[in-house]
Amino acid sequence: MYQTTNLKYSQWIFSLVLLIWSPGEVVAAAVDQLRTFIRETQTVSAHFSQTLLDKNARNVQKSSGTLEFERPDKFRWIYQTPYEQSIVGDGRKVWFYDHDLNQVTVREFNIAIGSSPAALLAGNSAIEDNFELIDLGIQDEIEWMEAIPKNRDSAFEFIQLGFSQDGVLQYMALRDNFGQTTYLTFSELIKNPVLPDNHFEFAPPDDADVISE
Template sequence: MTRLSCSMFFLLLCCLMPTLTEATAINSLKTFIQETRTVRANFSQTLYDKNSRAIQESTGTMQFERPEKFRWVYEKPYEQLIVGNGTQVWFYDHDLNQVTVRQFNIAIGSSPAALLAGSSTIEDNFELIELGVQNELEWLEAIPKSKESTFEFIQMGFTREGMLKFMALRDSFGQTTLLSFSELDKNPTLPADLFQFTPPDNADVISE
């Protein structure tokens, strides 16, 4: 497992005190998925411990193509790569020269990648709950239905124009990961080989 515990995806929950309003965020999520085949964006990620202290920050880029293809590139502070092609997921730690290979369905079944890039209906894997409007963003909470999920829930914030701005995830250890997206480009043309990965020479390859 990589230093970031392979977290994709990710707001401090104690700061989320939304005023409930009409159901809009769920519609924004469904519309975003229905109208979006590919996405390219920059992201910044902050990991908080169970006491809400920031313990790690990172930045990078992400791309996905529905169904079931994605590429997350962590550029700082460590170079890491997560690639999924619908069959396998590769986790590559550049500094360790280590690759972990997992079966696709096991690796992302109830993860943020499944929520955004999955091929199944959203409600198949998640219970969706409206959280209302906070700081001009529409918020929802997605609770994984699978008891084997490593996340307790995922929260997502959309602009009133229906663009994804934030994702916040709490894992089973009480840690929260906040992802902020910028320069999000809907439906760009992405090369097919973007979602394939060949381990570098002499890399330590671990299959799970």
């Protein structure tokens, strides 16, 4: 049961991260970093470490893995620890694969991201149509911004992004409506790597349990 819950949690975490690949007309220092990052970056590969804290700031889980993106709507988000999970989007469908359970959940792209901040990726609206963007200033040489959903029904209170002063995305913080906070640290980030043409395709294993939603 816990592992299944962890998979569902991973599904909306990947959606949140897609925020950083979506264009928008915004202002302020850290948000300008975001705009420059988007303008200059078509593909990305990176490692990530993720920490989930409950509402009492107790460590619930740590995980890590790799991610790759090709703007605007192709991605591979691979959890390597503590459970092996793959989330792959090809622009039409999103595949969630739990390796241990040998279970695949497939959703239409627009449906998969429709209830999260990543919905702005699928449409033509600017970021500020869905979020209030706030420049939080510089702390320890990291430029921070906060995105607060304008939709009162959103499952998230805020998303914070931290950029180095040379424009490299390094941190993300997410707070949900249950008081849980997820911290992500990005490392070994490479801008515009050459990725294989079929890199964002996914074929479920023959013996996997496939669920379409």
